Amino acid sequence: MANSDLGEKRPLSPHLQVYRPNLTMMMSILHRITGAALYFAILLGVWWLVALAAGPGYFAFVDGIFRSWLGLLVLFGATYGLFHHMMGGIRHLIWDAGKAFSIKSAEHMAWMSLALAAGLTVVVFIAGFAAS
């Protein structure tokens, strides 16, 4: 209570810039960044569905944008973000279950999730091109 007059000058806890970057820290930051990006990327799916409901003319327009190289690049990024966030989420669920807290396990899972997210993204695009 003696310090209650500090107001805006209250001490802050050490923040990002005082730490040397490391893998698990980057994965934590990326988990939030991919989450925030997916918050807006869902509009791609909504747009596509609205176009499908609107009719053949508008659907062809949106379909054309999605199939352009820029459209595919955005879809590729969104797909990677989705898988990255999913793998990050699975890591968090494992920690929530009280498992894999050692630094070695945490770093192992970080590399695993990067590899699986990248692998799944490539597999999905190969399957998509093969199907179309």
Added chain:
Amino acid sequence: MSKTFQTPLRRARSRGSAHEGAGHFWAQRLTAVLSIVLTLFLVVLAIALAGRDHAAARALVANPFIATGIAATAVVFVWHMMIGMQVIIEDYVHGPLVKAGLLMANVLFSGLVLFLTLAALGKIAFGA
């Protein structure tokens, strides 16, 4: 030792800065687990839809099981992203008015995403 017969969960409920205890934490985990299954559904659906023209894509989405799956995905994803963005806003935005405004915009945006999806789905699934 605790001198109450209340469980730790009962005492945690209604606590925290938003006065909702562990409810937010639990909802984030529940929707996360559901999202794993629904993401896989969505990805397989996207592959099945790749290369289809309007009529063929519409026929697949209009299938009751597929339409229900997309609706479930929309509900779970929107719920998950709404409470996720709420945490981001609470973490980084400290001005009371801006914070309240962004928290409201978050609910508005999320609701818009959900209702647009359901409206489009309804039109596709129920004809017209």
